[in-house]
Structure formats: structure tokens, C-alpha cells
Amino acid sequence: MTAIERPARATESPGARYWHRSLHDYAAMIRQGPGGREGGPGDPERFARFGDLPGFPLPPPPRTLGALSRCLGPRRAGLGADDPPPVSAPSAAFHSALLHYSCGVLRTEFGPTARWPYHRAVPSARCFAPVETYLWTPGHEGVPAGVYAYDPAHHTLVLLRAGDFRALLGAALGADIADAVGVLLLSTVFWRTAFRYGAYAYRLCAQETGLVAGNALMVAGALGAQGHLHHQFLDGVLERLTGVARPDESIACVIALYPGREDDGRTILRSPARHTEAELSTAVGTVADRPASTATGVRSLSDLVEVDTAARLTDTAAFVRLPHASSPVQSAVGGTAVAGELADCLRRRTSGAPAFNPERRPVPLEAVLGAVKAALAPFVSDAVPQGTAPPVTAHVWAVDVTGAEDGLHEVTEHGLRHLGPVRIADLGLEAANINYRTVNAVVFLSVPREQAQAAFGDRGFRVLHHEAGAVAQRLCVLSTTAGLAARIHNGYAAGTVARALGLSPGHEPVFQIALGTPGADERYLMPVPDQLPLTHGGSPARKAVPAA
Structure with missing residues (x-):
């Protein structure tokens, strides 16, 4: 960066400056970070802890989900013989498959060069897995309606708040979600990545959140549901609802889930009502008994905190779309691929x-x-x-x-x-x-x-x-x-x-x-057994409330 460019960039918004730095000056961002190493004393835990909050174990996930071709976009023809029926209501089996294959641990790593023990369904920078998953469900099979955290170490739903929050979620999304069968909320725990990469972690976390969101959309489609990806919502409302503590953790995107359809799919129904964070937050108290997060160095990473703060929305009237532009690829999915x-x-x-x-x-x-x-x-x-x-x-x-x-x-x-x-x-x-x-x-x-x-x-x-x-x-x-x-x-x-x-x-x-084509490797990636929770090196075995 030249001396002439520097003053001009100082007048840009935090997001514009971060675009430039993270793509064109990323090496300097990383050098300015803490430079932590895996296995060292400052290595963050890879799994969240939920203390004594009640847990509802999910059944083992299925071994199969279905053909790739039916999970890429809305269905455009009648149901095939092997297609699942549209999801009309959530179930323990649906959530088990959805959460395990969207963001669960699928393999563990062993071998003389093994450094990253837990491999999930999506790529993750050095397997730091900064994305956490929350779920709102209207309830099913002994699991009360409410907001849950997904604990991938034990394949368990952890109850954060009991109650029907459909109206609140719809208002925060600026959308009509009356027929939703569930809502996934993806957050990022920045320090899991930032302890090594500093403020550059904001880009890595944004990329990985997109990977997890795309994966959840595919898995939902294979299970007979349709997902709507929401980038715009009232951040403070959803953070209060889930008990997320900023700046260490931030809700990043939301996926509303609906019954799958045989036509071009359900559209996002914009709500004509205007809502603000100040209006909705008054109805949301704190999450009782959620353990406080461990102290981190996120607050010292001014670039990360600044851009995350600048990205927040407080009024649904600010929700927009990109202008329509022709896509390089609009053809139907098909072929051997x-x-x-x-x-x-x-x-x-x-x-x-x-x-x-x-x-x-x-x-x-x-x-x-x-x-x-x-x-x-x-x-x-x-x-x-x-x-x-x-x-x-x-x-x-x-x-x-x-x-x-x-x-x-x-x-x-x-x-x-x-x-x-x-x-x-x-x-x-x-x-x-x-x-x-x-x-x-x-x-x-x-x-x-x-x-x-x-x-x-x-x-x-x-x-x-x-x-x-x-x-x-x-x-x-x-x-x-x-x-x-x-x-x-x-x-x-x-x-x-x-x-x-x-x-x-x-x-x-x-x-x-x-x-x-992957070549020979000294590591051995072992599939996680269907009914074996992970209890080593991150999250202790937890008490659970069995689902009826």
C-alpha cells in the first residue's frame, strides 16, 4: 500500500477496509495476530460446553440420505420411487440426520502426523470448526418446543429456552415463517480460528459459515425439506434468544426449513410489517444457566470486532436484495457429475x-x-x-x-x-x-x-x-x-x-x-461410530434427558 493510498483507505467504512486488507494484505493481518499453535496452552476447545442444561440425545443418524441430484435446488418433477416424502413435521430422526450430516463429526484422525483430531462434514481451516449450530423446533417426540444448541460431541440437543418462538423468529427475519418445520441458526466462535490467524479469522469464519450453510441446504433437500438461506436479520434479537455473547460469538446466518415441494419451491415471503431490534429485544430475557464463555483475546483484534459490529442490522426496513443480474449458469442440474x-x-x-x-x-x-x-x-x-x-x-x-x-x-x-x-x-x-x-x-x-x-x-x-x-x-x-x-x-x-x-x-x-486425486497419507481417518459420543479432549460426557 502506498503512502497516497493510506489516507483514502482511512476514510472507508470498516467493511470496505476489511475487503481490501483480507484479500490484498492478508499475510500482514496474520503476522499481526497472536500466532497460536494447535496443542499449545492457548489452544481453544473445539466443542462448546453447556453445563447442566438439559440434553435430549438424538437417535443414530442413517447411513444413507439419497441421491445427490435431488438435493441441489428445488425439485422440478414428481417424486421418484426413492425420494422421501416432504417433511410435514420435524422428528428426532429428521434432526439426527440433518444435524449430523450438516455439521457433525464424521471422522477422527490418527497417525504419526495427525494434528487435527475431529473432521466434520465441511472443510475447516486446520479443523478449528468455529461454526456452532442452534435450532428452533416446534417440538416432537418428547422434545419440547424451544431453542436448542446442537452438541456434536454427543449428538445431543441442549435446551436453551422452552417455548414457541416462531413469531419472534419471523419478525427478526422480516419473513412469514408460519409453515416452517424448523429454523437453523449458525454462529461463529471467532477465537477458535483467531487464536492463530488474528483478525484474518473473520474471513475464514465467513467462508466456513457459507460451507456449513450450503451443506445444510443439501442435506435438508435430501431429507425432503427445503431450506431458505437468510443473511439479513436483527442480530441482537437472535443473539439474545440463543444466549450468544458478543464479540466472542456472533450469529452469522439463518436457514428456515419448510416442507419440500415438487414445483419450483416456496419463495421467501417478506413480511410487510417493520420490526426493530429495540422493539423485539424487550420480549427476550437472558438464557438461564448457560455457562459464561471462557475469556479470549477477541477484543484485542480491533479489525475483526470493528467489521463484525459494522455489519449488524437493527431494522428490517433495511433489508434489500442484489439487483437482478444474469448468472453464468442457469441451466438445469443434470449429468453424470x-x-x-x-x-x-x-x-x-x-x-x-x-x-x-x-x-x-x-x-x-x-x-x-x-x-x-x-x-x-x-x-x-x-x-x-x-x-x-x-x-x-x-x-x-x-x-x-x-x-x-x-x-x-x-x-x-x-x-x-x-x-x-x-x-x-x-x-x-x-x-x-x-x-x-x-x-x-x-x-x-x-x-x-x-x-x-x-x-x-x-x-x-x-x-x-x-x-x-x-x-x-x-x-x-x-x-x-x-x-x-x-x-x-x-x-x-x-x-x-x-x-x-x-x-x-x-x-x-x-x-x-x-x-x-488424493495420494498416500500417513494419517488414518476413522469414521465415527454411529452411537459413540466423543468425550476426549474437548467436551466431557454430559447429563442428558432421554427423548420419549
């Missing part, structure tokens, strides 16, 4: 070894292109008009893809548009732990930063990272059908990549995803 079973793909999804050195194996163009196009299919979000694909553009760097010219390609509704050959140096790739000579392809996901900043203000950073994260998770899961690992890595020079991709001014690349 989505032929797979979702639960199996989630268990097989991998980011590869810590040093990503894929085996050399050519992969056909249809496998890569089919996965990317399916990942870009529309889902219901309050950020874009109904039926519009996510505001994400995809480019593919083909390294060893049979049927595609080597070099950069833009993904369009007609396929790939070749932009020309490219060298690693031309892309400014800085990931020393990825062997770019043996990957099959690298996918770059880009978003309209300037447009989102104008529409959403400082909330635009996390809105676009969540939207792109949902696409990235779909791609990571779909890539397993071709036997590929998908490695997300932020080690790239954003300006250099943007120029190489020919991005329009105001657009930024926010994800780099390397695809390759």
Missing part, C-alpha cells in the same frame, strides 16, 4: 493431506464441468431475486483435464470459454503446500464486491462469502463422484488472480479450490 449418494459423498469428502500432492491421473472434462455447473445451481436466498443463481462466477484452470485445453477457462451456460494458457506465476498462487503440477484443475469463485457493498453495506462481505461458500461446499462434495479431493486454500494474490481471470472492476476472487 451428480450421480452419487449424498451421505456416502460427505463421508468421502476430503481436503487431502496437509501437503496436497495429488497423484497424476487424468480426469474427463465432463466430471469437472458437471460438478462446477451443478454447484452454481440456484438455491433460495434473501440476497438475490427468487430463482436467480448465487452471485458467484466460476473460472477453471485446467491442468490435466481430458477434453479441455490447458489454461484458464470461464464457466458459462454453454460450457467452458477458453481464455488462454497460463503459468503458475501469472496467477500469483502462494500456497506452498499445494503441488500445482499434479492437480487436475483449480476452480476460482469470484463475487461482485462493489455491488454488494453498495447494497448491503458492511454486511456485504459476509453475505458474499456465505453465498460463495455454499457453492464451494457443493463443489467439494460433487468432486468426490470423480474420486477427487477438493482443497480450499486462500494462498493467492487476489489482484493478480483477478487480472488473469479478466474480472470486471469491483469483482474479487474469494475461493481457490484445487482438485486432484
Whole structure:
């Protein structure tokens, strides 16, 4: 940054400054952080503690969920023989499958180089897993209506508040949720990532929240429900409802769940009534008996606290959508790339070894292109008009893809548009732990930063990272059908990549995803047994109230 640029940036909003720093000056942000290490005395716990709050154990999750093709967007045809019926009411079995496969622990790591013991259904920077999941349910099978925290260490719902909060949630979302069968609230516990990465953790947490949200949308679809992704809500109301304590933890996004439909799906129904945080918060007391969070160093990370504070909403009248823009991919999902079973793909999804050195194996163009196009299919979000694909553009760097010219390609509704050959140096790739000579392809996901900043203000950073994260998770899961690992890595020079991709001014690349055949690894990733809770190194065995 030059001396001339510095004063101008000082006048920008916190969100605009964070966009620049986290994409174009991220190495300095990380160097300024605490620099913690896993296994050290300052290593945060990976699981939340809930003290003596009542717990309701969930039944073991099913081994299968169903075909990938039915969980990418609304159903467009009649129910097939193997399709689940639409979810008309929640159940213990529904919540068990939804929560386990959306954000539960699927594998544990062993071996001489094992450092990250708990692997969830989504990629996580060094497996820090900063995303927590809360659930509102109208009640079922001995589980009273109320707001719960999901405890993935014990596959248990922990009751935070009993009662019917449907009206309050709808008001805070600015939406009619009268027919919802449940609501998921995703939060981020910043210090789990920030103890190592400092203020840069805000970007990592926003990316991972999007990954978890995208995963939950897929799992819900496979179970016969439809999810609506809400980026806009009255933050303070939902934080009081769940007992979240800022700035250590912040509600990041919300997914309302509805019965699945055979047509184009239920739309988000905007509420005509205006609501404010001050009005609604008076009806929400504190969560009784929730243990206080452990002291952290989040408050010392001014950039993180500042941008998170600036992103908050206090009035539903401020809710907006991005202007309609044609998507690069609006075609229907189909093809061999989505032929797979979702639960199996989630268990097989991998980011590869810590040093990503894929085996050399050519992969056909249809496998890569089919996965990317399916990942870009529309889902219901309050950020874009109904039926519009996510505001994400995809480019593919083909390294060893049979049927595609080597070099950069833009993904369009007609396929790939070749932009020309490219060298690693031309892309400014800085990931020393990825062997770019043996990957099959690298996918770059880009978003309209300037447009989102104008529409959403400082909330635009996390809105676009969540939207792109949902696409990235779909791609990571779909890539397993071709036997590929998908490695997300932020080690790239954003300006250099943007120029190489020919991005329009105001657009930024926010994800780099390397695809390759995973090679030999010294670690052993063992599936978590269905009925064995995790009790080692993070969360003690807890008392539970058995569900009837």
C-alpha cells in the first residue's frame, strides 16, 4: 500500500477496509495476530460446553440420505420411487440426520502426523470448526418446543429456552415463517480460528459459515425439506434468544426449513410489517444457566470486532436484495457429475493431506464441468431475486483435464470459454503446500464486491462469502463422484488472480479450490461410530434427558 493510498483507505467504512486488507494484505493481518499453535496452552476447545442444561440425545443418524441430484435446488418433477416424502413435521430422526450430516463429526484422525483430531462434514481451516449450530423446533417426540444448541460431541440437543418462538423468529427475519418445520441458526466462535490467524479469522469464519450453510441446504433437500438461506436479520434479537455473547460469538446466518415441494419451491415471503431490534429485544430475557464463555483475546483484534459490529442490522426496513443480474449458469442440474449418494459423498469428502500432492491421473472434462455447473445451481436466498443463481462466477484452470485445453477457462451456460494458457506465476498462487503440477484443475469463485457493498453495506462481505461458500461446499462434495479431493486454500494474490481471470472492476476472487486425486497419507481417518459420543479432549460426557 502506498503512502497516497493510506489516507483514502482511512476514510472507508470498516467493511470496505476489511475487503481490501483480507484479500490484498492478508499475510500482514496474520503476522499481526497472536500466532497460536494447535496443542499449545492457548489452544481453544473445539466443542462448546453447556453445563447442566438439559440434553435430549438424538437417535443414530442413517447411513444413507439419497441421491445427490435431488438435493441441489428445488425439485422440478414428481417424486421418484426413492425420494422421501416432504417433511410435514420435524422428528428426532429428521434432526439426527440433518444435524449430523450438516455439521457433525464424521471422522477422527490418527497417525504419526495427525494434528487435527475431529473432521466434520465441511472443510475447516486446520479443523478449528468455529461454526456452532442452534435450532428452533416446534417440538416432537418428547422434545419440547424451544431453542436448542446442537452438541456434536454427543449428538445431543441442549435446551436453551422452552417455548414457541416462531413469531419472534419471523419478525427478526422480516419473513412469514408460519409453515416452517424448523429454523437453523449458525454462529461463529471467532477465537477458535483467531487464536492463530488474528483478525484474518473473520474471513475464514465467513467462508466456513457459507460451507456449513450450503451443506445444510443439501442435506435438508435430501431429507425432503427445503431450506431458505437468510443473511439479513436483527442480530441482537437472535443473539439474545440463543444466549450468544458478543464479540466472542456472533450469529452469522439463518436457514428456515419448510416442507419440500415438487414445483419450483416456496419463495421467501417478506413480511410487510417493520420490526426493530429495540422493539423485539424487550420480549427476550437472558438464557438461564448457560455457562459464561471462557475469556479470549477477541477484543484485542480491533479489525475483526470493528467489521463484525459494522455489519449488524437493527431494522428490517433495511433489508434489500442484489439487483437482478444474469448468472453464468442457469441451466438445469443434470449429468453424470451428480450421480452419487449424498451421505456416502460427505463421508468421502476430503481436503487431502496437509501437503496436497495429488497423484497424476487424468480426469474427463465432463466430471469437472458437471460438478462446477451443478454447484452454481440456484438455491433460495434473501440476497438475490427468487430463482436467480448465487452471485458467484466460476473460472477453471485446467491442468490435466481430458477434453479441455490447458489454461484458464470461464464457466458459462454453454460450457467452458477458453481464455488462454497460463503459468503458475501469472496467477500469483502462494500456497506452498499445494503441488500445482499434479492437480487436475483449480476452480476460482469470484463475487461482485462493489455491488454488494453498495447494497448491503458492511454486511456485504459476509453475505458474499456465505453465498460463495455454499457453492464451494457443493463443489467439494460433487468432486468426490470423480474420486477427487477438493482443497480450499486462500494462498493467492487476489489482484493478480483477478487480472488473469479478466474480472470486471469491483469483482474479487474469494475461493481457490484445487482438485486432484488424493495420494498416500500417513494419517488414518476413522469414521465415527454411529452411537459413540466423543468425550476426549474437548467436551466431557454430559447429563442428558432421554427423548420419549
